[in-house]
Amino acid sequence: MYELVQITENSYYIQSPAKIGLVKLNEEEVCLIDSGNDKDAGRKVRKILDANGWKLKAIYNTHSNADHIGGNKYLQGQTGCKVYAPGIECDFTKHPILEPSFLYGGYPCKDLRHKFLLAQESCAEELTEEKLPEGFEMIRLPGHFFDMVGFRTPEDVIYLADCLSSRETLDKYRIGFIYDIGAYLDTLEMVKTLKARMFVPAHAEAGEDVSGLAQYNIDRVRETGEKVLDICREPLCFERILQQVFTDYELTMNFEQYVLIGSTVRSYLSWLKDEGRVSAAFEDNMLLWERI
Helix, strand or coil: CCEEEECCCCEEEEECCCCEEEEECCCCEEEEECCCCCHHHHHHHHHHHHHHCCEEEEEECCCCCHHHHCCHHHHHHHHCCEEEECHHHHHHHHCCCHHHHHHHCCCCCHHHCCCCCCCCCCCCEECCHHHCCCCCEEEECCCCCCCCEEEECCCCEEEEEEEEECHHHHHHHCCCCCCCHHHHHHHHHHHHHCCCCEEEEEECCCECCCHHHHHHHHHHHHHHHHHHHHHCCCCEEHHHHHHHHHHHCCCCCCHHHHHHHHHHHHHHHHHHHHCCCEEEEEECCEEEEEEC
Protein backbone atom coordinates (compact mmCIF):
# COMPACT_ATOMS: atom_id res chain seq x y z
CA MET A 1 0.00 0.00 0.00
CA TYR A 2 1.16 3.55 -0.87
CA GLU A 3 3.46 2.19 -3.55
CA LEU A 4 4.33 4.62 -6.33
CA VAL A 5 3.39 3.15 -9.70
CA GLN A 6 4.76 4.73 -12.88
CA ILE A 7 2.47 4.72 -15.92
CA THR A 8 4.33 6.93 -18.40
CA GLU A 9 7.38 9.16 -18.20
CA ASN A 10 5.58 11.78 -16.11
CA SER A 11 2.30 10.18 -14.96
CA TYR A 12 2.04 8.01 -11.86
CA TYR A 13 -0.42 6.87 -9.24
CA ILE A 14 0.03 5.99 -5.59
CA GLN A 15 -1.65 2.71 -4.75
CA SER A 16 -3.94 3.41 -1.79
CA PRO A 17 -7.59 2.79 -0.77
CA ALA A 18 -8.49 5.56 -3.24
CA LYS A 19 -5.72 5.88 -5.82
CA ILE A 20 -3.84 9.18 -5.71
CA GLY A 21 -2.62 10.53 -9.03
CA LEU A 22 0.82 12.13 -9.28
CA VAL A 23 2.04 14.00 -12.36
CA LYS A 24 5.48 15.55 -12.89
CA LEU A 25 5.17 19.11 -14.15
CA ASN A 26 8.91 19.50 -14.64
CA GLU A 27 12.06 17.99 -13.16
CA GLU A 28 11.37 19.46 -9.72
CA GLU A 29 7.63 20.05 -9.36
CA VAL A 30 4.67 17.66 -9.26
CA CYS A 31 0.95 17.89 -8.69
CA LEU A 32 -1.37 15.42 -7.02
CA ILE A 33 -4.80 14.31 -8.09
CA ASP A 34 -6.51 13.86 -4.70
CA SER A 35 -4.65 13.33 -1.44
CA GLY A 36 -5.92 10.23 0.36
CA ASN A 37 -8.19 9.84 3.35
CA ASP A 38 -6.37 11.40 6.30
CA LYS A 39 -3.24 12.95 7.81
CA ASP A 40 -1.49 9.58 7.83
CA ALA A 41 -2.06 9.25 4.08
CA GLY A 42 -0.60 12.73 3.68
CA ARG A 43 2.52 11.70 5.62
CA LYS A 44 3.02 8.69 3.36
CA VAL A 45 2.65 10.84 0.28
CA ARG A 46 5.14 13.32 1.71
CA LYS A 47 7.68 10.51 2.13
CA ILE A 48 7.30 9.63 -1.54
CA LEU A 49 7.78 13.26 -2.52
CA ASP A 50 10.88 13.62 -0.35
CA ALA A 51 12.38 10.32 -1.53
CA ASN A 52 12.21 11.54 -5.13
CA GLY A 53 13.23 15.12 -4.46
CA TRP A 54 9.92 16.47 -5.73
CA LYS A 55 8.23 19.71 -4.70
CA LEU A 56 4.43 19.60 -4.46
CA LYS A 57 2.97 22.54 -6.37
CA ALA A 58 -0.76 21.77 -6.20
CA ILE A 59 -3.44 19.24 -5.29
CA TYR A 60 -6.31 18.92 -7.77
CA ASN A 61 -9.26 17.31 -6.00
CA THR A 62 -11.64 15.37 -8.22
CA HIS A 63 -14.41 15.74 -5.63
CA SER A 64 -14.85 16.32 -1.92
CA ASN A 65 -15.47 12.89 -0.42
CA ALA A 66 -13.31 12.53 2.70
CA ASP A 67 -11.21 9.69 1.27
CA HIS A 68 -10.07 12.02 -1.53
CA ILE A 69 -9.39 15.26 0.39
CA GLY A 70 -8.29 13.91 3.78
CA GLY A 71 -4.58 14.52 3.14
CA ASN A 72 -5.05 18.09 1.91
CA LYS A 73 -4.57 19.90 5.20
CA TYR A 74 -1.38 18.06 6.17
CA LEU A 75 0.23 18.37 2.74
CA GLN A 76 -0.76 22.00 2.34
CA GLY A 77 0.64 22.79 5.78
CA GLN A 78 3.89 20.96 5.04
CA THR A 79 4.50 22.20 1.50
CA GLY A 80 2.45 25.37 1.01
CA CYS A 81 0.88 23.85 -2.08
CA LYS A 82 -2.32 25.15 -3.65
CA VAL A 83 -5.52 23.11 -3.33
CA TYR A 84 -8.21 23.22 -6.02
CA ALA A 85 -11.64 21.61 -6.17
CA PRO A 86 -14.43 21.99 -8.76
CA GLY A 87 -17.74 23.76 -8.23
CA ILE A 88 -19.64 22.90 -5.06
CA GLU A 89 -16.90 20.40 -4.22
CA CYS A 90 -14.76 23.42 -3.30
CA ASP A 91 -17.27 24.45 -0.63
CA PHE A 92 -17.36 20.92 0.79
CA THR A 93 -13.56 20.88 0.82
CA LYS A 94 -13.38 24.16 2.74
CA HIS A 95 -16.26 23.15 5.02
CA PRO A 96 -16.14 19.33 5.26
CA ILE A 97 -18.88 19.17 7.90
CA LEU A 98 -21.15 19.54 4.86
CA GLU A 99 -20.51 15.93 3.81
CA PRO A 100 -21.88 14.09 6.87
CA SER A 101 -24.59 16.75 7.26
CA PHE A 102 -25.73 16.23 3.66
CA LEU A 103 -25.63 12.44 3.97
CA TYR A 104 -27.58 12.39 7.23
CA GLY A 105 -29.97 15.20 6.36
CA GLY A 106 -29.32 17.10 9.57
CA TYR A 107 -26.58 17.74 12.10
CA PRO A 108 -24.54 14.53 12.22
CA CYS A 109 -24.13 12.75 15.54
CA LYS A 110 -20.66 11.78 16.77
CA ASP A 111 -20.98 8.37 15.09
CA LEU A 112 -20.79 10.18 11.74
CA ARG A 113 -18.15 12.76 12.60
CA HIS A 114 -15.07 10.65 11.89
CA LYS A 115 -12.34 10.71 9.27
CA PHE A 116 -14.16 8.44 6.83
CA LEU A 117 -16.94 11.00 6.41
CA LEU A 118 -15.43 14.18 7.87
CA ALA A 119 -12.08 15.36 6.55
CA GLN A 120 -10.05 18.18 8.03
CA GLU A 121 -10.68 21.62 6.55
CA SER A 122 -8.29 22.80 3.87
CA CYS A 123 -7.85 26.15 2.15
CA ALA A 124 -9.20 25.39 -1.32
CA GLU A 125 -9.78 27.51 -4.40
CA GLU A 126 -12.41 26.76 -7.04
CA LEU A 127 -10.94 24.80 -9.92
CA THR A 128 -11.33 26.26 -13.39
CA GLU A 129 -9.71 25.33 -16.70
CA GLU A 130 -7.37 28.31 -16.35
CA LYS A 131 -5.91 26.91 -13.13
CA LEU A 132 -4.96 23.55 -14.62
CA PRO A 133 -1.34 22.78 -15.52
CA GLU A 134 -0.46 23.28 -19.17
CA GLY A 135 -1.77 20.48 -21.35
CA PHE A 136 -4.26 19.15 -18.77
CA GLU A 137 -7.92 18.62 -19.63
CA MET A 138 -10.72 18.55 -17.07
CA ILE A 139 -13.43 15.95 -17.73
CA ARG A 140 -16.83 16.47 -16.10
CA LEU A 141 -17.99 13.32 -14.30
CA PRO A 142 -21.18 14.23 -12.38
CA GLY A 143 -23.36 11.63 -10.70
CA HIS A 144 -21.30 9.96 -8.00
CA PHE A 145 -21.05 13.34 -6.31
CA PHE A 146 -22.13 16.88 -7.17
CA ASP A 147 -19.46 18.30 -9.48
CA MET A 148 -16.92 15.48 -9.69
CA VAL A 149 -14.30 15.71 -12.44
CA GLY A 150 -11.49 13.65 -13.88
CA PHE A 151 -8.32 14.74 -15.65
CA ARG A 152 -6.53 13.88 -18.88
CA THR A 153 -2.78 14.55 -18.73
CA PRO A 154 -0.57 15.68 -21.63
CA GLU A 155 0.57 12.04 -21.93
CA ASP A 156 -3.04 10.91 -22.52
CA VAL A 157 -3.55 9.31 -19.10
CA ILE A 158 -7.06 9.79 -17.69
CA TYR A 159 -7.68 9.81 -13.94
CA LEU A 160 -11.35 8.82 -13.51
CA ALA A 161 -12.00 9.51 -9.81
CA ASP A 162 -14.95 7.50 -8.44
CA CYS A 163 -17.06 7.04 -11.54
CA LEU A 164 -16.19 3.31 -11.74
CA SER A 165 -16.30 0.60 -9.11
CA SER A 166 -14.47 -2.67 -9.61
CA ARG A 167 -16.38 -5.82 -10.52
CA GLU A 168 -15.27 -7.33 -7.21
CA THR A 169 -16.71 -4.45 -5.21
CA LEU A 170 -19.99 -4.48 -7.12
CA ASP A 171 -20.32 -8.25 -6.78
CA LYS A 172 -19.65 -8.07 -3.04
CA TYR A 173 -21.78 -5.07 -2.04
CA ARG A 174 -24.22 -4.84 -5.00
CA ILE A 175 -24.92 -1.15 -4.34
CA GLY A 176 -22.53 1.79 -4.12
CA PHE A 177 -22.95 5.43 -3.18
CA ILE A 178 -24.50 7.60 -5.92
CA TYR A 179 -25.80 11.15 -5.57
CA ASP A 180 -27.60 11.59 -8.92
CA ILE A 181 -28.62 8.36 -10.67
CA GLY A 182 -29.54 9.93 -14.02
CA ALA A 183 -26.35 12.00 -14.22
CA TYR A 184 -24.28 9.00 -13.18
CA LEU A 185 -25.71 6.83 -15.96
CA ASP A 186 -25.01 9.60 -18.48
CA THR A 187 -21.44 9.86 -17.20
CA LEU A 188 -20.90 6.11 -17.52
CA GLU A 189 -22.23 6.14 -21.08
CA MET A 190 -19.77 8.93 -21.89
CA VAL A 191 -16.88 7.11 -20.22
CA LYS A 192 -17.59 4.07 -22.41
CA THR A 193 -16.66 6.18 -25.44
CA LEU A 194 -13.40 7.62 -24.07
CA LYS A 195 -10.07 6.60 -25.57
CA ALA A 196 -6.76 7.09 -23.77
CA ARG A 197 -3.33 5.61 -23.34
CA MET A 198 -4.27 4.53 -19.79
CA PHE A 199 -7.20 4.96 -17.40
CA VAL A 200 -6.77 5.23 -13.63
CA PRO A 201 -10.03 4.81 -11.69
CA ALA A 202 -9.73 5.51 -7.97
CA HIS A 203 -11.42 2.24 -6.94
CA ALA A 204 -10.61 -0.18 -9.75
CA GLU A 205 -7.51 -1.43 -11.54
CA ALA A 206 -5.77 0.85 -14.00
CA GLY A 207 -6.12 -0.28 -17.60
CA GLU A 208 -6.09 0.66 -21.27
CA ASP A 209 -9.84 0.07 -21.82
CA VAL A 210 -12.62 0.67 -19.28
CA SER A 211 -15.63 0.38 -21.58
CA GLY A 212 -16.50 -3.11 -20.34
CA LEU A 213 -16.24 -2.07 -16.71
CA ALA A 214 -18.35 1.03 -17.40
CA GLN A 215 -21.07 -1.17 -18.90
CA TYR A 216 -20.87 -3.49 -15.87
CA ASN A 217 -21.43 -0.48 -13.62
CA ILE A 218 -24.37 0.63 -15.77
CA ASP A 219 -25.93 -2.82 -15.56
CA ARG A 220 -25.63 -2.88 -11.77
CA VAL A 221 -27.13 0.60 -11.39
CA ARG A 222 -30.12 -0.39 -13.49
CA GLU A 223 -30.41 -3.69 -11.60
CA THR A 224 -30.59 -1.79 -8.31
CA GLY A 225 -33.19 0.53 -9.80
CA GLU A 226 -35.32 -2.50 -10.64
CA LYS A 227 -34.75 -3.84 -7.12
CA VAL A 228 -36.04 -0.62 -5.54
CA LEU A 229 -38.95 -0.59 -7.97
CA ASP A 230 -39.88 -4.17 -7.05
CA ILE A 231 -39.74 -3.39 -3.33
CA CYS A 232 -42.24 -0.59 -3.97
CA ARG A 233 -44.89 -2.95 -5.39
CA GLU A 234 -46.95 -1.90 -2.36
CA PRO A 235 -46.93 1.54 -0.66
CA LEU A 236 -43.95 1.71 1.72
CA CYS A 237 -42.18 4.38 3.72
CA PHE A 238 -38.49 5.02 3.14
CA GLU A 239 -37.29 3.12 6.24
CA ARG A 240 -39.08 -0.05 5.14
CA ILE A 241 -37.63 0.26 1.64
CA LEU A 242 -34.13 0.73 3.05
CA GLN A 243 -34.57 -2.23 5.40
CA GLN A 244 -35.53 -4.44 2.46
CA VAL A 245 -32.54 -3.28 0.39
CA PHE A 246 -30.18 -4.17 3.25
CA THR A 247 -31.90 -7.54 3.75
CA ASP A 248 -31.92 -8.50 0.07
CA TYR A 249 -28.31 -7.47 -0.46
CA GLU A 250 -27.20 -9.07 2.82
CA LEU A 251 -25.71 -5.84 4.13
CA THR A 252 -25.14 -4.95 7.79
CA MET A 253 -26.56 -1.64 8.93
CA ASN A 254 -24.56 0.80 11.05
CA PHE A 255 -24.53 4.59 11.11
CA GLU A 256 -22.08 4.91 8.22
CA GLN A 257 -23.89 2.43 5.98
CA TYR A 258 -27.25 3.89 6.98
CA VAL A 259 -26.33 7.33 5.61
CA LEU A 260 -24.36 6.15 2.56
CA ILE A 261 -26.83 3.54 1.34
CA GLY A 262 -29.79 5.52 2.68
CA SER A 263 -28.80 8.61 0.68
CA THR A 264 -28.34 6.43 -2.40
CA VAL A 265 -31.76 4.78 -2.03
CA ARG A 266 -33.34 8.23 -1.72
CA SER A 267 -31.58 9.17 -4.95
CA TYR A 268 -32.99 6.07 -6.64
CA LEU A 269 -36.49 7.00 -5.45
CA SER A 270 -36.07 10.54 -6.81
CA TRP A 271 -34.84 9.20 -10.14
CA LEU A 272 -37.67 6.67 -10.40
CA LYS A 273 -40.24 9.34 -9.51
CA ASP A 274 -38.86 11.77 -12.09
CA GLU A 275 -38.93 8.92 -14.63
CA GLY A 276 -42.61 8.38 -13.83
CA ARG A 277 -42.06 4.87 -12.47
CA VAL A 278 -43.01 5.43 -8.82
CA SER A 279 -45.50 7.68 -7.13
CA ALA A 280 -45.21 9.45 -3.79
CA ALA A 281 -48.17 10.11 -1.51
CA PHE A 282 -48.64 11.35 2.02
CA GLU A 283 -50.89 9.19 4.21
CA ASP A 284 -51.27 9.41 7.99
CA ASN A 285 -48.36 11.85 8.04
CA MET A 286 -46.06 9.38 6.27
CA LEU A 287 -44.46 9.63 2.83
CA LEU A 288 -45.22 6.40 0.96
CA TRP A 289 -43.61 5.27 -2.29
CA GLU A 290 -45.36 2.92 -4.73
CA ARG A 291 -44.53 1.49 -8.12
CA ILE A 292 -46.72 2.80 -10.95
